[in-house]
Amino acid sequence: ALASPALAAPPPAGSKIINVATVEFTADGMKFTIPSNEVSVTINKVAGVSITSNQTKRAVPGNPVSFTHMIKNTGNAPDEFTLTVPSPLGAGLSNPRIYRANCSDGLAVNTVAITKTDPLNAGDFFCIVVEVSVDATVVPPQTTTFDIVATSTNDAGNNTPTPQTSKNTDTINVTNEAVFVFNKEIVMGDDRDGSNSFTPGDIVIVRLHYKNIGLSEATDVEIDDSLPSDLIYESNSGGWSDVSGRALSDNGGTLTNGNQDTLTYNAANNRVTAKLTRLPRNRSAFVDFKA
Numbered sequence: 001a002l003a004s005p006a007l008a009a010p011p012p013a014g015s016k017i018i019n020v021a022t023v024e025f026t027a028d029g030m031k032f033t034i035p036s037n038e039v040s041v042t043i044n045k046v047a048g049v050s051i052t053s054n055q056t057k058r059a060v061p062g063n064p065v066s067f068t069h070m071i072k073n074t075g076n077a078p079d080e081f082t083l084t085v086p087s088p089l090g091a092g093l094s095n096p097r098i099y100r101a102n103c104s105d106g107l108a109v110n111t112v113a114i115t116k117t118d119p120l121n122a123g124d125f126f127c128i129v130v131e132v133s134v135d136a137t138v139v140p141p142q143t144t145t146f147d148i149v150a151t152s153t154n155d156a157g158n159n160t161p162t163p164q165t166s167k168n169t170d171t172i173n174v175t176n177e178a179v180f181v182f183n184k185e186i187v188m189g190d191d192r193d194g195s196n197s198f199t200p201g202d203i204v205i206v207r208l209h210y211k212n213i214g215l216s217e218a219t220d221v222e223i224d225d226s227l228p229s230d231l232i233y234e235s236n237s238g239g240w241s242d243v244s245g246r247a248l249s250d251n252g253g254t255l256t257n258g259n260q261d262t263l264t265y266n267a268a269n270n271r272v273t274a275k276l277t278r279l280p281r282n283r284s285a286f287v288d289f290k291a
Contacts, residue, residue: 047154048074062136068106073120079154090144103127179214211284221276237290
């Protein structure tokens, strides 16, 4: 049987599988091997798509909320995929929009809405941010959902059921408590070889941005980041945007801002942990370090 796309990567469309059988026998004490005729099977075009993954986030009335998804061409030929947020949306949701995203950090490239992916070769990925608005009239607590659907535009004829689609369902818990927006940024710190690109030996600055967009302040907030093996943490390089010009030691270093909120910092084994005693409503800041 031909390998199913669900079980293995399908052979590329247009490729051939060639097979020759043989028969062996012995006659008059002599061994003979006779090949059969050559047979071949040409692989037809088969469409396939997957989108990952279902997610759940908290949000507050009157604010947008966004989800990052990855679309993969699981077929065996080039394809592009239409992107839709089907109506009706869940209660209290409106104005869905889809943006291209960087697969490296999951953040939108810009605010230009899109309705389909780029053309993707078999096995390639494309990342998107899906954003919806939570109506200001929603009364918390409330849970609501919406779907994001990717559909193949490949004309696969009778080879696969059409259309080939994949769907994720995102869940939003509307609350009147604290809600965080959090993202990670890596920027050049010291371009040691002058290449204007990230190369081995350069020093980068990792920034962990956070904001409380909720309706209540948060206490005992913990931020945790583990670096990949190709980044090496630089000792005692931690900092906090609330207190500029002051470095944090790796073993429980602390800084206190003008509102008497304290950050405690620890770093070991390429892992950084920052703990905040309090984060008021609408407050944003970042923790950074070098690697």
